[in-house]
Amino acid sequence: MGNVLNNLKDLVKSNESKMVLCVVDGLGGIPHPDFGGKTELEAARTPNLDALARKSTLGLMIPVHYGITPGSGPGHIALFGYDPEELVIGRGVLEALGVGMELKEGDVAARANFATKNAEGIITDRRAGRIATEECQRLVQKLQESIRIIEDVEILLKPGKEHRFVMVLRGSGLGDNLKDTDPQKEGFPPYEPKGLDVPSEKTARIVRKFLEKAEEILRHEPKANAILLRGFSQSPALEKFPERYGVRALAVAIYPMYKGIARLFGFDTPDVEGDLRNEIELLRSRWKEYDFFFLHYKDTDKAGEDGNFLRKVECIEYFDSLLPEILSLSPDVLVITGDHATPSLLKGHSWHPSPVLLYSPYGGIPTGTRFTERECATGYLGHFPAKALMSLMLASALRLGKFGA
Amino acid sequence: MGNVLNNLKDLVKSNESKMVLCVVDGLGGIPHPDFGGKTELEAARTPNLDALARKSTLGLMIPVHYGITPGSGPGHIALFGYDPEELVIGRGVLEALGVGMELKEGDVAARANFATKNAEGIITDRRAGRIATEECQRLVQKLQESIRIIEDVEILLKPGKEHRFVMVLRGSGLGDNLKDTDPQKEGFPPYEPKGLDVPSEKTARIVRKFLEKAEEILRHEPKANAILLRGFSQSPALEKFPERYGVRALAVAIYPMYKGIARLFGFDTPDVEGDLRNEIELLRSRWKEYDFFFLHYKDTDKAGEDGNFLRKVECIEYFDSLLPEILSLSPDVLVITGDHATPSLLKGHSWHPSPVLLYSPYGGIPTGTRFTERECATGYLGHFPAKALMSLMLASALRLGKFGA
Numbered sequence A, B: 001m002g003n004v005l006n007n008l009k010d011l012v013k014s015n016e017s018k019m020v021l022c023v024v025d026g027l028g029g030i031p032h033p034d035f036g037g038k039t040e041l042e043a044a045r046t047p048n049l050d051a052l053a054r055k056s057t058l059g060l061m062i063p064v065h066y067g068i069t070p071g072s073g074p075g076h077i078a079l080f081g082y083d084p085e086e087l088v089i090g091r092g093v094l095e096a097l098g099v100g101m102e103l104k105e106g107d108v109a110a111r112a113n114f115a116t117k118n119a120e121g122i123i124t125d126r127r128a129g130r131i132a133t134e135e136c137q138r139l140v141q142k143l144q145e146s147i148r149i150i151e152d153v154e155i156l157l158k159p160g161k162e163h164r165f166v167m168v169l170r171g172s173g174l175g176d177n178l179k180d181t182d183p184q185k186e187g188f189p190p191y192e193p194k195g196l197d198v199p200s201e202k203t204a205r206i207v208r209k210f211l212e213k214a215e216e217i218l219r220h221e222p223k224a225n226a227i228l229l230r231g232f233s234q235s236p237a238l239e240k241f242p243e244r245y246g247v248r249a250l251a252v253a254i255y256p257m258y259k260g261i262a263r264l265f266g267f268d269t270p271d272v273e274g275d276l277r278n279e280i281e282l283l284r285s286r287w288k289e290y291d292f293f294f295l296h297y298k299d300t301d302k303a304g305e306d307g308n309f310l311r312k313v314e315c316i317e318y319f320d321s322l323l324p325e326i327l328s329l330s331p332d333v334l335v336i337t338g339d340h341a342t343p344s345l346l347k348g349h350s351w352h353p354s355p356v357l358l359y360s361p362y363g364g365i366p367t368g369t370r371f372t373e374r375e376c377a378t379g380y381l382g383h384f385p386a387k388a389l390m391s392l393m394l395a396s397a398l399r400l401g402k403f404g405a
Helices: A046-052 A072-079 A091-098 A133-146 A198-217 A241-245 A256-264 A276-285 A297-305 A307-326 A373-377 A386-397 B047-053 B070-077 B091-098 B133-146 B200-216 B241-245 B258-264 B277-283 B299-305 B310-329 B384-396
Strands: A019-024 A056-064 A108-117 A123-124 A151-157 A164-172 A224-234 A249-252 A292-297 A332-338 A354-359 A381-384 B019-024 B057-062 B108-117 B124-125 B153-159 B164-170 B226-233 B249-252 B292-297 B333-337 B356-361 B382-383
Touching: A019 A307, A019 A386, A046 A307, A046 A332, A046 A354, A046 B277, A072 A256, A072 A386, A072 B019, A091 A108, A091 A224, A091 A256, A133 A151, A133 A164, A133 A198, A133 A276, A151 A198, A151 B164, A164 A198, A198 A224, A241 A249, A241 A373, A241 B019, A249 A256, A249 A276, A256 A292, A256 B108, A276 A292, A292 A307, A297 A307, A332 A386, A354 A373, A381 A386, A381 B108, A381 B310, B019 B070, B019 B310, B019 B384, B047 B310, B047 B333, B047 B356, B057 B384, B070 B258, B091 B164, B091 B226, B091 B258, B133 B153, B133 B200, B153 B200, B164 B200, B200 B226, B200 B333, B241 B249, B249 B258, B249 B277, B258 B292, B277 B292, B277 B310, B292 B310, B299 B310, B333 B384, B356 B384, B382 B384
Parallel strands: A019 A292, A019 A332, A056 A381, A249 A292, B019 B292, B019 B333, B057 B382, B249 B292
Antiparallel strands: A056 A354, A108 A123, A108 A164, A108 A224, A151 A164, A332 A354, B057 B356, B108 B124, B108 B164, B108 B226, B153 B164, B333 B356
């Protein structure tokens, strides 16, 4: 990424404008042969989006790089204007955010699995027979009640689905440069926790003590008598979003992972339950307090992941039906896009570019009559990297000064 | 180029898919005023390409950079997904590949000219009066018969056209960091071979001994009594294509240079003679053994270089007529593009982007009705660097995993 985008701070100005970034998760699609070769956006009835498209600029955004399918981490890193090839959110941190744990600076998070080992300490099942989520909750509670602190380090545990849970170590002088203890296949003992630098040696020592205590407690469990850890990581050091762009930033998201990612970047992240309607209510109620609003709508991605074309169409139509509510706030700049594509044909994230609509009196030339991948492909904004979206938004909000004399 | 494209290996998965990259050499063109302002692709009757375009994604590919006209080396380096600004194939190596010499690891190749020197050792003609190719062949044979080995280094010579030939040194401990001996203008003596590091000093010593012996043999030649050498180079160290992408890779090419370049990258390169029809027969006969097929069709480029618009149109139509043969193999991903443009109006390679067609059920949105530069300019794939084509092909073959969590 060019220096200028990395140093936007030098160009940033303040004004009264309001910017809204609507992330319709997994928005982009590809033609589905069972539905007339249309994409979900093409099949959906979207009168409000279409009307908005006629007065907005359109384009296609490459989340990370051509052909690269991003996870949610890189997808959002890019949308927030950071380089997804350089800034990495570790697996442990993402898992912790995903189960709703708050991370403080210096915390080390790891993904944990319950597993089964035999009398010789050999792992015979890396997933402890995929024990039920309730069983996992019971075991994690039992561990947490007995193990709260080791040396000067707090141990925080939270259950996930089935055999999965998350461990966070909170204390001073911890590093995250540790090898996984998970051997990744059955028939081997777990690896010893091993720190690869001095602060990580402390982490490894705490982890060893934790595993000793924990496996003593689990000793009589028929399946979940061992623990495997991987993805040790700390929150990345980064310039916070509000400082970088000179804005007061609010994230409106229901799912813990997206709230967590936004919190990492320094967004305020109040809780909200329900659905998109409740999210928009929150947006409205905090409208005066912030300059930049990140609104995350998850359901499109879930429908895409399920391969449910018609459900994804429905979700898009639901978003469309609530769009007037957002517009009624009169944002100066409004962007509607996705963090990555999730075509229902592929039942998962994909590498395809995200359609993007940028609405602003100063956005440029409207070229389309609908908001679809096809119209975006020939849009005024062209094909551009997602990490450049923030500079386009700030510019359209007249919040970026001149570069050079 | 971002880290992610350089480390595709970390994302690569294997499956049963078949990928075909058809390089129609010099495919792209620009409007020719003598032919109704059409490009060769626009003037050609291409029913098969057009039908395929209607179910494929289109775009324009920048071989190296905007305004940069690539040689065949950088053109193919980019198509294979490597960075043409970083990876360089030396002039000597390219010349050796061009005359069909096989290079082994550590070989040093140089381009050689027969030249004329006077009694004082001053070069009076750098091209020895452009002696006939047959004369060149006779002289090279004479030299090769007398000089086969110097110290422990094998000397391999092969004639080219007119005054040109290629010298390859094969032995241990040779470097390629040598200054050219060719003074680049008449009126000067050749430079002494000089190695700029320790292994290249050995090369320089062998070259000096070779030149002494050779010029002794050429002493009585009226014109070709001296030899000038340039472009000393070894095959670049590179991660081979099959390892990088986890594929078994076959190159189908008639011309030695393209076979040679593909061999450098680790493709299997069986011999094939005749024309495109024979190439496609080879493709078919080896279909089961490989995952990735690079098919090179040269004639379009030759016609463009000759400035022969109608001949280039004919070559495109010939390719079109055989396209059904390729399609009958049912590739999962098929790309048709060029390594660079060769507009007949310019009688040579040019900097113009290459039209690209990517056919795959998962490629994205078809936008065109014909396969022309004009339709590609507004295609779903946009304008993208040629080095990103491989990640798009692998993604469309569902051979790339997710980046980041």
